[in-house]
Amino acid sequence: MEPTQRQFGLRTRIVASFVVLSALLALIISLATYLLVQNSMVERRESIATSNAFANARLVRELLLDEADHGFSDGGDSAEYLPRSPAFGVAALRYGSIVQHTTSNFIDGSFNPQNDLPPGLQAVVANHQTAIQRVRLKGSPVLVVGIALRVPAGERTLSADGPSSPAAADWAEYYEVISLADIEQALRRLATALIVMGLSATAAGAVTGRWVSHRVLAPLVEMNSAVHALATMSFDTKLPATGDPDLAPLVSSFNHTVAALQERIDRDGRFASDVGHELRSPLTTLTHSIDVLQRYLQEMPVPAQQAVALLGEEFDRFRQLIGDLLEISRFDAGAQQLQRSPLMIGELVRHAAHLTIPDCVSVSIDEDLEDVVIMADKRRLVQVLSNLSVNAQKYAGGVTEFRVTRVVGGVEIAVLDRGPGIAVPDRRRIFERFSRGSTAGNRGSDQGTGLGLALVREHVKLHGGTVEVQDRPDGETGACFVVFLPANPVSIYDTAEDFEAAGFGLDP
Amino acid sequence: MTTMGTRILTVEDDERIRASVKLALETEGWTIEEAENGERAIEIFSQAPTEVVLIDIMLPGLDGFEVCRAIRELSDVPIIMVTARDDTNDIVAGLEAGADDYLTKPFAPKELSARIRALLRRARAAGPALSHLRFGELDIHQDEGRVSAAGHEVHLTRTEFNLLCELANNPSRVFSREMLLERVWGYGYFGDGRLVDVHIRRLRTKIEQDPANPRRVITVRGLGYKLQP
Numbered sequence: 001m002e003p004t005q006r007q008f009g010l011r012t013r014i015v016a017s018f019v020v021l022s023a024l025l026a027l028i029i030s031l032a033t034y035l036l037v038q039n040s041m042v043e044r045r046e047s048i049a050t051s052n053a054f055a056n057a058r059l060v061r062e063l064l065l066d067e068a069d070h071g072f073s074d075g076g077d078s079a080e081y082l083p084r085s086p087a088f089g090v091a092a093l094r095y096g097s098i099v100q101h102t103t104s105n106f107i108d109g110s111f112n113p114q115n116d117l118p119p120g121l122q123a124v125v126a127n128h129q130t131a132i133q134r135v136r137l138k139g140s141p142v143l144v145v146g147i148a149l150r151v152p153a154g155e156r157t158l159s160a161d162g163p164s165s166p167a168a169a170d171w172a173e174y175y176e177v178i179s180l181a182d183i184e185q186a187l188r189r190l191a192t193a194l195i196v197m198g199l200s201a202t203a204a205g206a207v208t209g210r211w212v213s214h215r216v217l218a219p220l221v222e223m224n225s226a227v228h229a230l231a232t233m234s235f236d237t238k239l240p241a242t243g244d245p246d247l248a249p250l251v252s253s254f255n256h257t258v259a260a261l262q263e264r265i266d267r268d269g270r271f272a273s274d275v276g277h278e279l280r281s282p283l284t285t286l287t288h289s290i291d292v293l294q295r296y297l298q299e300m301p302v303p304a305q306q307a308v309a310l311l312g313e314e315f316d317r318f319r320q321l322i323g324d325l326l327e328i329s330r331f332d333a334g335a336q337q338l339q340r341s342p343l344m345i346g347e348l349v350r351h352a353a354h355l356t357i358p359d360c361v362s363v364s365i366d367e368d369l370e371d372v373v374i375m376a377d378k379r380r381l382v383q384v385l386s387n388l389s390v391n392a393q394k395y396a397g398g399v400t401e402f403r404v405t406r407v408v409g410g411v412e413i414a415v416l417d418r419g420p421g422i423a424v425p426d427r428r429r430i431f432e433r434f435s436r437g438s439t440a441g442n443r444g445s446d447q448g449t450g451l452g453l454a455l456v457r458e459h460v461k462l463h464g465g466t467v468e469v470q471d472r473p474d475g476e477t478g479a480c481f482v483v484f485l486p487a488n489p490v491s492i493y494d495t496a497e498d499f500e501a502a503g504f505g506l507d508p
Numbered sequence: 509m510t511t512m513g514t515r516i517l518t519v520e521d522d523e524r525i526r527a528s529v530k531l532a533l534e535t536e537g538w539t540i541e542e543a544e545n546g547e548r549a550i551e552i553f554s555q556a557p558t559e560v561v562l563i564d565i566m567l568p569g570l571d572g573f574e575v576c577r578a579i580r581e582l583s584d585v586p587i588i589m590v591t592a593r594d595d596t597n598d599i600v601a602g603l604e605a606g607a608d609d610y611l612t613k614p615f616a617p618k619e620l621s622a623r624i625r626a627l628l629r630r631a632r633a634a635g636p637a638l639s640h641l642r643f644g645e646l647d648i649h650q651d652e653g654r655v656s657a658a659g660h661e662v663h664l665t666r667t668e669f670n671l672l673c674e675l676a677n678n679p680s681r682v683f684s685r686e687m688l689l690e691r692v693w694g695y696g697y698f699g700d701g702r703l704v705d706v707h708i709r710r711l712r713t714k715i716e717q718d719p720a721n722p723r724r725v726i727t728v729r730g731l732g733y734k735l736q737p
Contacts, residue, residue, distance in 0.1 A: 273593060277566075280592040281522050283614035288528035291617045295535050319614060330594070339596060341685070341701045342730040351697040373730040382698055490730060 011217055015209035022205025026198035037190055041183050042134075046143060050132060053145040053176040056083050060093060060174050061149045068151065089142065089179050092117070095151065095172035104179075111138075117175055121146050125173045134180065141180040149174050219247050223254065230258060269333030276326045283319055290315055317449070324451040328433070331458045338462055340375045345411055345489070346404060348378065352385035353402045365404040374411060374487035380459040381485075384467075385415070387452040388481050392417040394448055396479060410465070410486040418478040427469040431457040460485070515558040516624065517541045519549040519575060520590070521567050529562075532617035538624070546570030550578050557583055560624050563607070564590045565598055573605040580606035584665040586627035590615070603706040608667040609693060610703075626694025627667065641676050643737050646715060646724055648676050657715045667692065668711050671704075675725065675735035684732040708733055 008016070063081045082091045082102050092101035092113035101113050114122075116137055124131040125146035133144050149172040222239060229237040237258060239251045293308050300308065330336050346365040353363045385402075392399040396419020403414040422430060429435050434450035460467045465485040472478045516538050520526045523544070530540045541558055543549035546567050553561065561579055565572035576587055589602035589610040599610050609623050639651040645658040650673055655662045664672065670692050675683060683691075689699035692707075708727075712719040726736050 273595075276594075277592045280613035281525055285522075285524045285528040287614045288525075288532035288617050292528075292531050292535050326594070337596065339702070344684075347686075347697075355698070378698070378701065 010220075011210075011213045014213035014216065015206060018205045018209025018212065019202055022208075023198070023202040026201035030194035030198050034187070034191060034194055038187055041186065042180070045178070045180065045183055046132065049143055049176070049178040050145055053147060053174075053178075056091060056176065057147040057149055057174045059083065060091075061151060061172070064095060064149070064151045064172055090177040092175040092177070093172060095149075098172075113175060117144060117146075117177070122173070125175070126171075128171055137177060141184045143178040143180055145176045145178070147174045147176075148172075219244075219251075223250070226254065226258075230261070265333060269330075272326065272329035272333055276329075279322055279326075283322060286315060287319070321449040321451075324449045324455060327455060328451055328458065331462075336458075336462055338377045339379065340377055342373045343376050343378055343381070345372060345374050345376075345413075345487075346370050348381060349385065349402050349404050349413060352382050352389075353399070355382075355386065361399050361401065363402045363404075366406050369404055369406050369411065369489065371491050372406075372411075372489040373491075374485065374489050376463060376485060376487065377459075380462065384456045384459050384483060385413070387456045388415045388483075390448065391452055391481075392419065392479075395419055400478070406489065407484065410484060411489060413483045413485070414473075415481040415483070416472055416478060418476070421471065421477050422469050422479045430469065431467070456481075456483075513539060514560070514624075514628070515539045515541060515556075516560045516562060517543060517549060517553060517558040518562040519543045519546065519567065519572070520562075520564045521545060522564075525564075529617075529620075533620065536617060536621050538621075546572075546575040546578075549575050553579055553585075554582060557585060559585065560627065561585055561587045562590060562620075563587060564592075565602060566592060573601055576602065576605040576607050580665070584663070584669075586624070586666055588620075588623055588627070599700075600702060600706060603703065604710075606665065606710075608665060608707075610700075622694065629694070643676070643679065643724060643735065645717075648672065655715065658717070662714050664711070664714060668707055668714070671707050672711060672715070672725075672735075675733065679735050679737040682728045682731050682734045688732065704733070 060081050060083075067081070080100075081093055081095075081098070082100050090102050090104045090111060093099070094113070099113070101111060103111065118133055118135050121131045121133045121135075121144055125148050128148040128150070130148060131144075131146045133146075135142060135144060137144075150170060151172045152170050219239075219242070226237045226239055239254050242248055242251050290308070290312055294312055297305055297308060346369050349365065350363050353361050389399050392415065396417035398417065399415055400418050401414075401416040403416065405412050405414070431453045433454040435453075457467055460483055463485050465483060467481065467483045470480045470482055472480045516533060518526060518529055518533075518540060520529065520542075521544055526542050526544070530542060533540050541552055543552055546569055549561075549563070550570075552558075563572045563575050563579075567575065570578075572589060576589065579585065579587060586609075587607045589599075589605075589607040590613060591598050591602065591610060592613045594612060602610055608627055611620060611623065639649065641648040641650065647654075647656045649655070653666075653669060655664055655669065655672065671688065674688060674691050685701040685704045686697050686699070688704045689695040689701070690697075693699060693703060695703075708725060709719075712722050712725055716722045716724060724736055726734050728734055
């Protein structure tokens with residue numbers, strides 16, 4: 001069943017896990033650190049500020065009581081009740097009509113306790129209670145401590161007509177505003193540091209994840225390239241032995257499989273070679289004996305003549321079949337090797353064309369290929385061209401044209417005929433073994449072995465090239481077999497260096 | 509050229525092949541001597557040398573390569589190796605052992621005859637051939653079939669000699685492998701270029717002072733070979 005969702009690779013998943021895990025850990029540690037530090041800093045500041053405020057408040061109360069004893073000369077306003085420079089910020093006092101406050105550089109001069117202090121807090125203090133609140137005052141973080149002071153001035157007021165007593169109430173409100181800006185700044189720095197650390201930890205997690213996944217997947221990658229090598233029939237591929245108990249069984253069974261496969265293929269190769277050898281000996285005897293028979297044909301009675309003629313024809317075909325079978329079995333055994341030599345491609349095609357159909361076949365060769373040499377296996381190329389000719393002869397009345405052109409990365413040899421052409425669905429199939437044209441089934445006087453085009457494909461593939469059937473480029477009926485050979489064509493007038501560069505180093 | 513009376517030694521352990529080859533070649537007019545193993549072949553040849561030797565590579569006891577080397581010690585007679593395998597190593601090894609040509613089973617009698625005829629033929633010089641050619645330290649006496657390098661007589665096989673004469677009669681001219689195959693071995697375009705390559709290599713070891721850096725028989729990359737005067 002096809003997976004419906006896009007699957008992430010093992011490597012991606014390992015890396016992602018590491019990233020998520022490290023990010024989560026970093027987040028938890030950072031948050032905990034931040035909250036702990038924040039609490040401890042703020043609490044400490046609060047406790048100091050509160051005790052200071054209470055000390056100051058007591059002092060203010062003393063001064064107020066003192067002034068009350070003196071009957072609040074000047075309405076009490078002229079007296080300075082507030083500490084001159086409170087440790088952390090601003091102090092404010094409201095006692096009846098007496099409203100005083102100090103200033104500090106951390107709040108603008110326009111500080112107005114009535115408006116600027118939080119109303120909720122003022123209400124609590126007005127209700128004779130103590131309150132502490134953290135607020136933003138004109139943009140900067142502050143701690144406001146509000147303390148209600150009981151000043152029983154009423155008892156000490158001398159007369160109602162005396163100097164106006166501020167003591168309409170027995171209670172004074174004392175406020176201190178303490179700046180928390182330094183703490184906020186410190187916390188902001190801490191947060192920045194923690195974010196940077198968190199990101200680094202996440203990145204480190206990603207790197208570790210990559211490394212781990214690389215380590216974990218290395219055997220898989222190795223195995224993959226080994227299997228790949230196996231697919232190209234290179235059986236000297238072996239996985240290196242490993243001490244890893246998790247991998248050892250896999251490695252050992254892989255190596256066993258390769259060895260078994262190698263042995264099997266070697267055996268098949270040997271078998272093909274042995275069969276070849278065993279077949280060639282009787283074929284040699286038969287060839288020579290039939291030749292002697294044919295030499296004395298005229299001296300035989302007519303039925304014997306006919307029999308010898310049949311024998312000769314059928315034997316030729318049999319010999320061709322054995323030859324093709326042996327050739328293709330060597331491909332199967334992976335025992336084929338190219339015998340590359342420098343070839344003038346134009347000359348080769350002309351000779352091959354001449355060899356197969358001496359009459360009325362046109363050979364056209366790109367002008368710039370006339371003096372050009374490529375490295376290729378002559379015997380195989382000749383067989384390719386000859387088999388294509390034989391095929392055309394069988395099914396299409398013979399080749400009408402060979403065309404050699406220079407293309408990107410190599411040369412192309414087109415073999416054209418004016419037969420019925422090859423239907424599109426058959427164009428791949430005809431290169432398979434023993435597949436015959438759509439008129440197949442009727443062997444008739446068919447002289448082919450059924451392996452001709454399969455061998456063409458194998459030979460071309462061994463050169464790293466391709467072969468395919470196309471329509472004739474001029475649009476007329478007929479087939480066009482196109483053989484592409486990758487090559488680095490070199491002109492015979494080029495320098496020795498050009499030859500070296502084109503891979504002619506094999507040239508003795 | 510008449511084939512009558514030309515004696516050919518065939519070394520082949522398979523009795524039926526031996527018999528059929530003998531039948532076919534005798535029908536063509538050659539005289540056949542047979543040997544079923546290497547020892548016997550060397551014995552026959554040392555007693556009465558034949559004009560051509562045909563050696564199967566796969567032999568019991570002494571193998572074809574050893575027989576080829578042994579006969580080559582005795583004579584420059586044309587030797588054709590016969591192999592039942594297309595194994596390219598076998599073919600090159602046979603040529604390196606001193607063979608002049610090779611055939612792959614199952615070969616046709618006509619083909620064998622053609623090979624033998626080509627090997628027996630002397631190199632035909634194009635135009636009026638000079639009987640004595642001299643290139644520096646290299647002396648070629650074409651009519652006597654003799655070559656000396658730096659004053660010392662060099663022993664060449666008939667094919668090596670033909671190859672050298674072919675090159676020497678047209679000094680500086682570049683011969684492609686195909687041309688040499690045709691002129692020396694009688695093959696058409698489709699012969700095996702390795703025949704030429706191996707023989708050139710062998711020729712160099714005999715006439716060049718430093719065969720690894722030849723100064724007379726030069727490779728022309730991508731084209732073939734030439735003799736540098």
